[in-house]
Structure formats: C-alpha cells, structure tokens
Amino acid sequence: MSVGLVIVSHSAQLAAGVVELAAQMAPNVVLLPAGGMDDGGIGTSLEKVMEALGAADTGDGAVVLTDLGSAVMTAESALEFLGSPENVRLADAPLVEGAIAAAVAAQSGASLDVVCKAAETALQPAAAPPVVEPVETQATAVTAVLTLINPMGLHARPAAVLAGELGAMDVDIEINGVDAQSVMMLMTLGAGQGTELNVTATGPDARRAVALVRSEVEAGFGEI
Amino acid sequence: MPNTLDTAWAIAWLRLSATVVAENRMALIELDRAIGDGDHGENLDRGFTAILEKLDAEPPATPGAAFKLAAMTLMSKVGGAAGPLYGTAYLRAATAVGEAAELDAATLVAALAAARDGVVARGKAETGDKTMIDAWTPAVDAATAAAESGAEPAAVLAAAATAAEAGAAATEPLIARKGRASYLGERAIGHRDPGAQSSALILRAAAQAAGA
Numbered sequence A: 001m002s003v004g005l006v007i008v009s010h011s012a013q014l015a016a017g018v019v020e021l022a023a024q025m026a027p028n029v030v031l032l033p034a035g036g037m038d039d040g041g042i043g044t045s046l047e048k049v050m051e052a053l054g055a056a057d058t059g060d061g062a063v064v065l066t067d068l069g070s071a072v073m074t075a076e077s078a079l080e081f082l083g084s085p086e087n088v089r090l091a092d093a094p095l096v097e098g099a100i101a102a103a104v105a106a107q108s109g110a111s112l113d114v115v116c117k118a119a120e121t122a123l124q125p126a127a128a129p130p131v132v133e134p135v136e137t138q139a140t141a142v143t144a145v146l147t148l149i150n151p152m153g154l155h156a157r158p159a160a161v162l163a164g165e166l167g168a169m170d171v172d173i174e175i176n177g178v179d180a181q182s183v184m185m186l187m188t189l190g191a192g193q194g195t196e197l198n199v200t201a202t203g204p205d206a207r208r209a210v211a212l213v214r215s216e217v218e219a220g221f222g223e224i
Numbered sequence B: 001m002p003n004t005l006d007t008a009w010a011i012a013w014l015r016l017s018a019t020v021v022a023e024n025r026m027a028l029i030e031l032d033r034a035i036g037d038g039d040h041g042e043n044l045d046r047g048f049t050a051i052l053e054k055l056d057a058e059p060p061a062t063p064g065a066a067f068k069l070a071a072m073t074l075m076s077k078v079g080g081a082a083g084p085l086y087g088t089a090y091l092r093a094a095t096a097v098g099e100a101a102e103l104d105a106a107t108l109v110a111a112l113a114a115a116r117d118g119v120v121a122r123g124k125a126e127t128g129d130k131t132m133i134d135a136w137t138p139a140v141d142a143a144t145a146a147a148e149s150g151a152e153p154a155a156v157l158a159a160a161a162t163a164a165e166a167g168a169a170a171t172e173p174l175i176a177r178k179g180r181a182s183y184l185g186e187r188a189i190g191h192r193d194p195g196a197q198s199s200a201l202i203l204r205a206a207a208q209a210a211g212a
Helices: A012-025 A046-056 A069-081 A095-107 A112-120 A135-140 A156-167 A183-188 A206-218 B007-023 B025-035 B040-057 B063-077 B082-097 B105-123 B133-148 B153-169 B180-188 B194-209
Strands: A004-009 A031-035 A062-066 A088-090 A142-147 A172-175 A196-202
Touching: A004 A012, A004 A046, A004 A069, A004 A095, A012 A031, A012 A095, A031 A046, A046 A062, A046 A069, A046 B063, A046 B082, A062 A069, A062 A095, A062 A112, A069 A088, A069 B063, A069 B082, A069 B105, A088 A112, A095 A112, A095 A156, A095 A183, A112 A156, A142 A206, A156 A183, A156 A206, A172 A206, A196 A206, B007 B025, B007 B040, B007 B063, B007 B194, B025 B040, B025 B180, B025 B194, B040 B063, B040 B082, B040 B194, B063 B082, B082 B105, B082 B194, B105 B133, B105 B153, B133 B153, B133 B194, B153 B194
Parallel strands: A004 A031, A004 A062, A062 A088
Antiparallel strands: A142 A196, A172 A196
C-alpha cells in the first residue's frame, strides 16, 4: 500500500475538490476529505478528522494537510487525542499544491517522511537570482549533465520521486536553475524527452544526490 | 464548604456554562462582530448545547471524564478556533485530574494551569495578545495564590473567576496580535476580546457551580 492523505478544510466542498484533483494523479492512494462541520456548515470537526485519520492509515502512515488557522488547530487536537501517533504527520504546506505533491509522492511508493517533505517543499520560491559564489563552494559542487530519455520526460511522477528522495537528503541541489527538492519547481521546467538537465549540488549528500538523479534519469525513471 | 469538588460539580459547571453562554450569546456575537467574524457566541452556544445532550445521553463517572466529554464535543461542534482552543483546555484539564473522583484545591489549580498551558500551546498566543490567555493567566495566578493561602476549592475558583473578569476587561485597550482581530491593528482598541470574555463567563460558572 502507500501513505494515505487526509485533507482538512473548513469547507466540505473544498476538501472534496482537493481530493478530486489529487486523485487524478494518484489513483492508488487513499485520499480522504475531512471538510466542514457535521451539519454541513463551514468549520472543522474533530470527529471528521479522527474518522478520516483512522481510515487513511492503511499501514504505511498518513499525512494531514489543512487549510486555515483553526483547521490546523483541529488537526493538532486530533493528533493529541490519538496520543500523537508516530505514523501520522501534520504537513506545514499549502493545501492544494501540497496535497498534489504529497499524493504524487505517495503514489510512487515514497515513505511517510518523503511524502510529508514533498508537501512541505511544494511551494518553494523560484530560484534566487544568481550570486557570485565563493570559489571554494564552486570547487566543491558536484555537477552532471544528463539527458532525459524517457518519452514523457520529467513529468509529475518522476518529479515527485526526485523531489521526494532528494528532500530527505542534506543537500542543496538545482536542476536547470530550480530547486530539485521541490516537485512543483521541477514540474515548472516542463522538461520533455531529449531535454538536457544541468545538475549542480552542494552539501554533505551532494555526491549521493547527483548519483541518484543520474541513475533515475538514465533508467528513464523506470518507464522504458 | 467542602474541601473537595466531585463529578456532580463538574457536570453542574458544564451545565451552568451552557446556560451562561446561551444567555450571553448575543453579547458575545456583538463583541466578535466588532473585531472578528461575529460567530463566537453562536459557535460556543452550539458547542455547549451539544455538551448538554451528551451529558444526558452518557453521564460521565468522574470529573476527568466530564472534561474529556466537553473537550471532544467542543472540538467537534464549535467549528471556529474556539473549538480546538477550549477543547484543548478541557482535554489538558482532564489529563491533569486523571481518574480522581474528588478534586482538592491543589488539583484544581493544576487543572486550570494545564488548561491555560493547552490554550497557549494550541493558539501560540502570549499574555497581552488580546486573546483568551489574557483572562486565563491572571485566573491561574489568582487560583494559585488562593490555594497557597489555604482557600477551599470554591474560593479558589471564585478568585480565578474574578481575576479572569478583570483580565477580560483589561483586553479593551490592547491591539490584537493573534486571531482575526490582529488584522484590524489600532481599530481593535476599545473593544473587549470575545474569547477572554467567554473565558471569564465560563470560569465564573465554575465558581458558581461550587457554591461560591
């Protein structure tokens, strides 16, 4: 199975809509809405959240995404009621982008930590303007130039795999100038088959991170 | 006056809170309309009305069970931020009193302090932010002082309620730094915080239920 997601919103319609959107990209992931009050009004309900949490964790854990203020507090309260279970994470993430990034990561079989990280890095700011880096940093950067060989290129699923795996590493890594730990930024590249990827990484896990990107790209993300 | 409070007191407190919240529904709505989204009175009234139904359906056996029932119900039925905030307060109070059938003054103070700490942890507000905390913190301080000077539970709760009322009144000149009112800046000055006001009402109900 995979990590499940619970979408907590003040509005039942909004929660259901986010689930609908995310399900398109993650058909095998358990996605449960917990929106609105028991009587259908606007608000968040502890009972609904706890019910959804119980059903979303099918063994690999669950990640909770929330919309505004009191939805966060209700989700936190639900976790407190349940005794802060280790297999449930509350993602500090934008609802729509976070849910989609997390759903795609869960669909690819990523672990609980990686799915949560995928949500939380979904909306990283665009790459900062280039700055003149000190020489020693440039010297320790690990780089690679790779070409996408799979027909679909760097679409949502491989973007989520890369961002998820890289997100769990201690590394600063960019692909064609965008943060490779963010699934949304990778998708903005719109990189199709034949596109050249310039990978630059620094940090303790730089070598491992670039090796991972290389093996995924050269294997066509398992799609060929 | 007895030197402990029991389950009957806890149930009486919740029932009296429901009555007081219902009576002050419009007043709380008006306070919230001035600096918030106007739903505090209605949301709390709905929550406490639901508590009455639960108390009738499955009467709790201990004060802790009564607090837990209140926590669960408020978190499920209130809808706005007051649900998880009051819910957490009651949940932490339930944990603080455990399975005890009778609560002495020291246990009551521990429960009030745990409730206040729960609201702080959940809402991430501090004293002076123009929130519930501005009623709760003086209440806990006053209850602690009263218990240390040997007061009985009813007097401890009365001291807490009086301090909470003063704390709620003292929110009027403040600029809000948390919640919806924080968007208003200086326009929040001159209005009492509805959460601090409802906290004072509920703490006064606790004292009255104890016969103070």
